[in-house]
Structures are given as structure tokens and as C-alpha cells.
Amino acid sequence: xxxxxxxxxxxxxxxxxxxxxxxxxxxxxxxxxxxxxxxxxxxxxxxxxxxxxxxxxxxxxxxxxxxxxxxxxxxxxxxxxxxxxxx
Amino acid sequence: xxxxxxxxxxxxxxxxxxxxxxxxxxxxxxxxxxxxxxxxxxxxxxxxxxxxxxxxxxxxxxxxxxxxxxxxxxxxxxxxxxxxxxxxxxxxxxxxxxxxxxxxxxxxxxxxxxxxxxxxxxxxxxxxxxxxxxxxxxxxxxxxxxxxxxxxxxxxxxxxxxxxxxxxxxxxxxxxxxxxxxxxxxxxxxxxxxxxxxxxxxxxxxxxxxxxxxxxxxxxxxxxxxxxxxxxxxxxxxxxxxxxxxxxxxxxxxxxxxxxxxxxxxx
Numbered sequence: 001x002x003x004x005x006x007x008x009x010x011x012x013x014x015x016x017x018x019x020x021x022x023x024x025x026x027x028x029x030x031x032x033x034x035x036x037x038x039x040x041x042x043x044x045x046x047x048x049x050x051x052x053x054x055x056x057x058x059x060x061x062x063x064x065x066x067x068x069x070x071x072x073x074x075x076x077x078x079x080x081x082x083x084x085x086x087x
Numbered sequence: 088x089x090x091x092x093x094x095x096x097x098x099x100x101x102x103x104x105x106x107x108x109x110x111x112x113x114x115x116x117x118x119x120x121x122x123x124x125x126x127x128x129x130x131x132x133x134x135x136x137x138x139x140x141x142x143x144x145x146x147x148x149x150x151x152x153x154x155x156x157x158x159x160x161x162x163x164x165x166x167x168x169x170x171x172x173x174x175x176x177x178x179x180x181x182x183x184x185x186x187x188x189x190x191x192x193x194x195x196x197x198x199x200x201x202x203x204x205x206x207x208x209x210x211x212x213x214x215x216x217x218x219x220x221x222x223x224x225x226x227x228x229x230x231x232x233x234x235x236x237x238x239x240x241x242x243x244x245x246x247x248x249x250x251x252x253x254x255x256x257x258x259x260x261x262x263x264x265x266x267x268x269x270x271x272x273x274x275x276x277x278x279x280x281x282x283x284x285x286x287x288x289x290x291x292x293x294x295x296x297x298x299x300x301x302x303x304x305x306x307x308x309x310x311x312x313x314x315x316x317x318x319x320x321x322x323x324x325x326x327x328x329x330x331x332x333x334x335x336x337x338x339x340x341x342x343x344x345x346x347x348x349x350x351x352x353x354x
Contacts, residue, residue: 005338008303015296019289034292052334056320057309067302071295078291 003053004064007044011037027082034079041072096127101176104128105168128165129158132180136161139184146192153188160187208246211236229289247290310338 002010014037021030045068048054054061096104108124140153164180215235219227227235233243317331 003338004306005303008299008306012296012299012303015292015299019292022288053306053310053338055323056331056334057306059306059309064302067298071298074291074295078288082288 002040002044003051004044004048005053007040011040014040031079031082034075038072038075038079041068045069045072096124101128101131102168104131105165105176108165125165129161132161132177133158135177135180136184139181140188143188143192148192148195153191156188156191157184160184163187208236212243212246244290244293310335 014033018030018033018037021027021033044051045065048061048065054064096107099107104124104127108121108128111121111124136154136157140150140157143153144150146153160183161180164176164183167183168176168179212232215232216227219231219235229240229243233240236243238246316328317335318328321328321331
């Protein structure tokens, strides 16, 4: 089980990497990277109740869930828009 | 107001009517009399409310709403007018009516109020984007756009972050007001021809990164600076203080590993 800090660390790395891939015209790889981020966030959201780290911090879980879903939604929208316009 | 003016009060001034209202409130006047008295004061001054409200039409709010807000100011003026101050009622009422209308406008616009400089910069960014796109056939990379605007890349990124947070509605409004045939606000308008990541896509990914980094910071703050002892946290979680300590140590080790770089990361 990925804890929240680990998830964010990995996801940020992948997002940075996706930008580099797009910049290098590796669109397929960039999209794969973004999709991987979306899957990771989804996977975490499904299992966040088991994240012990969240029990250690005074964080509003509902609000956290909303923020992660918003990030995911934005990335899905980028994937969809990019897929529909890429040559 | 439905009954029109009451001739009993026709010869009295505003100030005299208000004094009469005060005396009546203290005495035993019936409610119908009081109601007539109030209506007379309001009907005499409703023209004042309308004329003041008209002066605020450039706020974009409907006249009826402005009058409604001004009417509240008039009622306050009736309730609070102090005869001892030797001021005309109309002067006092005007002040309160304007105040209520200003409050109303401020409340309505507080969520979409945008600093002037952001509006100016947004317009410049839009013009530069369009000019570049027209000339080159693809949207400008950040460096190019920053160059066109004569600002640094980091300033431009900051500006775009602000634009996203504050001005989606406003930009559309501005565009609608000047463009008789506005194009769709779809971000694909500025999509790249394929060589580079489009400007908008890049910004959206960067904003996602920033949002995640902010969550991460909150978690770290909560973890190490919440002011609770490990024993207290342990009680809340139903685990021992020692287990809490181990969890925190493990998290710290992982963070340290990441800070040291991937080649030195321990697992």
C-alpha cells in the first residue's frame, strides 16, 4: 500500500517526466505517463482508508479526496484534449 | 404606498414626520396610523433612492436591485435620524442610501474582483499568444511568449497561475464584450502542432504538480508540527507510542532518501 507522501512523490516525478516526454515529441510515452498517474491516484483513493499515514495527521479526508479527484480530473481532461488534437 | 399620500401629513416636513413617528412609537398610536406615517416618509423619499441608484448603474447591477439596496438605506435613515444634529433628513438619508448600495455592489463582486494589473497583463498575454499563433501557426512556447511580453519566464508562469485562479469568467466576459463572434474557449485553440507540449497543457500539468506539492507540505506540517505528543497520537490510533515513533522514523528515512537523490535511495 502506497502512503500519501510516497504517492505524491512518485506522481510528481511522473508528471515532470511527462512534460519532458511531450517536449521531446514522445507523445505516446507522455500520455502513458499521464495515464499511469491517473491510475495511481485512482488506486490510492480506493484504498486511502488503509493509509496509516493519514491517521497520523490532522487532515480532512473528504477535502483531501476532493483535491486528489480534482487533480485527477484535470489530468484526464489534458489526456483527452491532447489525444483529440495530437497529429 | 398603495393608498397614495395621506393628506394628514401633507404639510409636514420630513424632519417633522420622523419626530412624529418617534413620538407615536413611544405613545399609544394604533398600528394603522404608524404604518401610514412610515409609508408617507418612504413615499416622499423613494425618488431620492431612485436618483441615487441610477448613479450606480455602471456597476452592471440591475436598477431594481440597486433601488432595493438603497431602500434599506432609507429605512435605516428613518430609524436612526437624529433631529438634534441639525442636518437635513435628505442629506443624512442620501449618505446611508449610497452606503447600502456600495455594500451591495461590493458583496456581489467580491468573488470575481480582479486587480487592474492582472486584467492588463491578461490582455497582453492574449494578444501576444494570438499574434504569435497567427504568424507561426502554432502556440508560443513559454520562453517565446515571455520574450514577446518582455518579462521573465518565471514571472509569466506566476501570471498564468493567477489567471487560472481568478479570471476564467472575466476573460470570457471581456472577450464576449469585444468580439461579436467569439470563438470557443476550448484550450485546443492554442494547441501545439505536435513538436512541443502546448502552452495550456503544460500549465495545467504544472498546476497539478503544485497542488500535489501543497498537499504534501500540509501532510508534512501535520505530521511533525501538530504539537501532539507521540503518546497522544498513539492513543488516538490505538497503537503504542513506540509504534508511532517507528512510523515517523520510517517516513523520515524515506524523505531523507528522496532528498539525497534516487541513486542513494534506500529501500
